Amino acid sequence: MRIDVINPNTTASMTAAIGHAAQAVAAPGTRIVATQPSFGAPSIEGHHDEVWGAAGVTEQVRLGQAAGADAFVIACFGDPGLAAARELASGPVIGIAEAAFHCASMLATGFSVVTTLTRTCVIAEHLVVQYGFERTCRGIHGTDIAVLELEDPASDAYGRILASARDALARDRSGAIVLGCAGMADLCRRLQQALGVPVVDGVVAAVKLAESLVSLGLGTSKAGDYARPLPKTYVGLAAPHGPVAN
């Protein structure tokens, strides 16, 4: 089974780290292909970055679909381009926010999200409502750590995230933590040990969900809202990205 894990930003070191985390949890027969768009933003930290990240996701899903990917993971906590990716793909497409919310809701009656910039909290809030977790998600907490700081050992990202998570558990009366950025994947185990509650990273959660669905013979529904995009001639810089007939 081949799962394409798409980092919607253009920072290669982050793509590599995400791919590494994904491969570490993959089943023996699963090949992880970690990719990033050929264009876009070095990090996704707001609605504008997200729009271009979503466009980049469609590029990679189109290419992955042609190359025979069995499933896709969108490795950015806002799940940019998720619905469009589902139109393009035959197999399942899983966003990491979605994956983390679903898993956390099966481990505790309430969870808290610890994320990067406070300005991105509203993106998670909208997903929480859209996905139906408004009663299970008890709080979303910005740490004001920039996405790319996560890769910088000097940033003390771990300490700041740990403190924020501790505070969230107490204030929100939560039983689990969801990590609100793909770049936090490698802190997950360490945080779980320190906090004594389940800490859910969306990247690895999404990989396992994608594997699960594929192994059950389940793909994206092609009847209705996620039917393949109508073939169209796109123009300008979007010209290579126009949907073609199957």
Place this chain on the structure above:
Amino acid sequence: MRIDVINPNTTASMTAAIGHAAQAVAAPGTRIVATQPSFGAPSIEGHHDEVWGAAGVTEQVRLGQAAGADAFVIACFGDPGLAAARELASGPVIGIAEAAFHCASMLATGFSVVTTLTRTCVIAEHLVVQYGFERTCRGIHGTDIAVLELEDPASDAYGRILASARDALARDRSGAIVLGCAGMADLCRRLQQALGVPVVDGVVAAVKLAESLVSLGLGTSKAGDYARPLPKTYVGLAAPHGPVAN
């Protein structure tokens, strides 16, 4: 006052028609600038088209903002790129779905939406929830008229939309109709006369809301979630679209 009305698709005749409808209702001092992105899809009929429409919207808001636009209207019923556009703009940005929902909710206790392809109904459904109209919007009805058919006199779009609206009013016990596509703007008055209830077109509604907010000295909040995008170097085909420092 200058209001940029952005058609997120690349069909020039539709941009012209939208601009015409917008100018017809504008106040004496308002200049309507109807634009379309330099790239993207000829019509927006699904999530994939929307992603690229959203990217196109950011291009036009960036250019309009530089050129001194006082407000923006996003003239596609899915309101693609609305949040990103608000990050970029100082003045108000209004989506036509949003505008139509708000206006209809002040005219009737319940309204129904009549739109184009059934596959796009889910986009409107998500907006209804996101904007808080799940109790006021009593039904969303696809006519399976393609967006570009609306411009074709041979398509009998008017008759089919009229029939669908009649049916919706009775079945949903609604008091008003919302037109679910920017391309339906010129059918609005005729439908209102035939149906005897308010028929709300989002394009003209959005223009008046934008004018209203500007005249009250109200713009998009720059404190918090709609703060200007962080300056970043975008790469690849997105390179010209990276946010720069103010």
Place this chain on the structure above:
Amino acid sequence: MRIDVINPNTTASMTAAIGHAAQAVAAPGTRIVATQPSFGAPSIEGHHDEVWGAAGVTEQVRLGQAAGADAFVIACFGDPGLAAARELASGPVIGIAEAAFHCASMLATGFSVVTTLTRTCVIAEHLVVQYGFERTCRGIHGTDIAVLELEDPASDAYGRILASARDALARDRSGAIVLGCAGMADLCRRLQQALGVPVVDGVVAAVKLAESLVSLGLGTSKAGDYARPLPKTYVGLAAPHGPVAN
């Protein structure tokens, strides 16, 4: 165009101030008629005052409708009598709470309300739910300034409202402020300057929305729930207020 701005209380100085604020934002062709009922309470500060304010609103809408008003604004933050007024009117009827909520929701992802007596917060809370803004309105804050104190320069109403608004923005993580009383209209610009975020006054917002709808040929739906009241003989002190056949 004639817009009747109805102050549901009986304090003439407040009616004048509201009328002044309304006229200041009206379009060149718009005539504002500021009115107040011939009966009722000097200020609306609870459910009992509201009931009588609502009755007073019906009086003024009936008279305004007969006199050819094109639209109505109900200038009290509880929107008393809104549905009844819509039954009576052909043109649009806009409540100022409603107007402020709709406008604020287009300028920020979340807003806070600053109002007068804490005991009236629940009225705003109920409207927030009824109108669908439970996710956008992040807090309602009483200042315990009485409505008529707002007109008294010695009350330091401005300073207390400013402090409450500052606190609300921080605590609620909001991007805009809604003023929760018609009597706060003249503080709006000054507060906006001090706070650096959009501050929405419902009186002027409602005037612009009413103008917008009228200019688009949109009135209250007469099909269904807002159909004209059935003609009936009212008795006792209500005798002059019974609905007559059209």
Place this chain on the structure above:
Amino acid sequence: MRIDVINPNTTASMTAAIGHAAQAVAAPGTRIVATQPSFGAPSIEGHHDEVWGAAGVTEQVRLGQAAGADAFVIACFGDPGLAAARELASGPVIGIAEAAFHCASMLATGFSVVTTLTRTCVIAEHLVVQYGFERTCRGIHGTDIAVLELEDPASDAYGRILASARDALARDRSGAIVLGCAGMADLCRRLQQALGVPVVDGVVAAVKLAESLVSLGLGTSKAGDYARPLPKTYVGLAAPHGPVAN
């Protein structure tokens, strides 16, 4: 114990019938005082009638409170003036829609409402949301029987209500019927026998709830939103109705 059952309309025969139904279920020690306002509409069939009915309710609660009533029932299915009445009263105040919804929700997992004019359905819909029964109330059905027709044997009200209730049970998959008008009280037992499911009339339900609360020493909370109305000088025809200091 004295319970004032207030018919918000001015039709004396209906007041008598309601009083009779109430007395029939009252406990031995309970005295039912059936009243109606000295002013208002002969029947409540829309928002405008409701506004004046609410004003009338305040008159009767004020008088009843002075006369030592232990509790109040508002005997009109829209519960007009309920919050204002609670400000005025020390004891409990129960609306009949509220009473019927609460009781029905304890007898079946879902219930349907059968009411009079279709145009009043929206009033019940708003109450259902406000009171939190949107998941328990599965349908609201207008029969287009006018309120005063209910007293006319020639109207075949019983047959039409029975047919509507039968249809509602099947279509809504409901287990109980709520009667949506105080004037239907005397049809209740007969309908229950014919339908084989619980049929809840709000008048008698409210009387028993009021008795229950009084006997438990529970009255309306005077701390907060239902605190006594601030003393004020009302003017014009409302002059006799201004709240006075306790």
Place this chain on the structure above:
Amino acid sequence: MRIDVINPNTTASMTAAIGHAAQAVAAPGTRIVATQPSFGAPSIEGHHDEVWGAAGVTEQVRLGQAAGADAFVIACFGDPGLAAARELASGPVIGIAEAAFHCASMLATGFSVVTTLTRTCVIAEHLVVQYGFERTCRGIHGTDIAVLELEDPASDAYGRILASARDALARDRSGAIVLGCAGMADLCRRLQQALGVPVVDGVVAAVKLAESLVSLGLGTSKAGDYARPLPKTYVGLAAPHGPVAN
């Protein structure tokens, strides 16, 4: 009229106290039969205890139904076994959480719950959502008093509950208190006097609601979801509990 008040735990002193509280408020013609299951947990303080409490409730309802009980009260704040009990019973079955929520919502616009162990708050939270009180219930507060401590004079349960209730009223801006455990019934009046707001105990509230429904000729709907359990042969220790044909 016979009302069986079922204490789902197996502590006889608590059953006696509950029965005493229930009888104290019962109408002259009402006989209270206080019972407890022949098996189960000495106190219900979590989901596991609840499961076995629910099984015990079915035992007692089956026996009570055979013995001619007219109604049932489930005297544990999680309302364990409520739906199953309704399948078994002809008359009404009322849970004490349900009863308390319904009553409190008629006395104040918002109420707070004060309960025993913090770990049980989530049970109340789920009931609040299920019953539709998410907007009326403004807070649920654990005191971390164990259920059986309530009977121990040395525990200062009264003082701790009073302090928690005072704090809840202020923090939640509530107008009434709901006691979150059947074992708190005898503190109710004293707390109400000290707090000056309505304090609702579910045991007595449920008894009065049950009496009310029975006196109105209303029982559990046998059409649909609460139809009698299908007759089945249960095995093992459940063998005596299998539903038999009527």
Place this chain on the structure above:
Amino acid sequence: MRIDVINPNTTASMTAAIGHAAQAVAAPGTRIVATQPSFGAPSIEGHHDEVWGAAGVTEQVRLGQAAGADAFVIACFGDPGLAAARELASGPVIGIAEAAFHCASMLATGFSVVTTLTRTCVIAEHLVVQYGFERTCRGIHGTDIAVLELEDPASDAYGRILASARDALARDRSGAIVLGCAGMADLCRRLQQALGVPVVDGVVAAVKLAESLVSLGLGTSKAGDYARPLPKTYVGLAAPHGPVAN
């Protein structure tokens, strides 16, 4: 890894069939232990059966936990005893309704449930609300096939379920089907082929979710609401089931 799949009813042939379906999708290193309680009902078709099924689930989780199970699946569509099981278990516990809802929501924007007896639909409805799928689940359809009929080739269960699913897809505008009974597991693939949309069986979905969580080192949160049950002496037939100290 050992996963205990618990059939909450006592029909051994159904336990075997469920175990078979579970093993068929398990990963190479996963051992499925299919169990059933030593007591209870032969099928779960209502609230009363559920109560006893929940008690049986606690027995099997307690035993499985002692025997070293890494995770548990509750193989009955009402997820009976889920919260209690989570208190007992260290590893994850997944209900099959929950599993099916989560998976279906990642494959289509809306799904429909096809289940057995109509009287059990309300159980699924309550879970849909509790788990947050009220916007994704577009319909729940009873076929009135009894649970044990599913094992009877003469019942034409397949044909009736297929017809109901076809009807549901069209009426609900859904893109996927969820099978509402553990006994339907072996019809899943055949239905998917016939319908051309994803058909989700909860048994296999839950097995893969359980495997996923275990492989990620995630178990049930022991901090807060799912903390281990307090040790207590249970009495009567429940005596063997009392929680003991760890």
